[in-house]
Amino acid sequence: MKISVDPERCYGSGDCVYRVPSVFTEVDGFGAVVPGREDAGDDPLVREAAESCPSQAIAIS
Template sequence: MKIVIDQDRCIASGQCVSAVGEVFDQRDEDGVVVLLDPTPPADLAAAVRQAAAVCPARAIRVEE
């Protein structure tokens, strides 16, 4: 699993951070998503997919 984010699309809703704080964070100055782990462990795969699914801006893409 590889995660790709599009910071230009991010609207800083924080849904990804709420879903998987181990993988996603937000910049202090504007709340835009920051990817902490582009290749997270398998035990976080379901949560990462959920984070991508709930992102209102579709700024997160999961590549298998």
């Protein structure tokens, strides 16, 4: 399952980076997926981060 972060929706709370630093990072103050980790959508911690994202910017497809 693919993970993506919509830069238009993200306002940089950093919650995803705090929860799963092996998958999420910050770029210019906004959340982003670590290159090469786009397929980590099956990880329960990633799903939790997506569900908890305050701006609902994380998508798993």
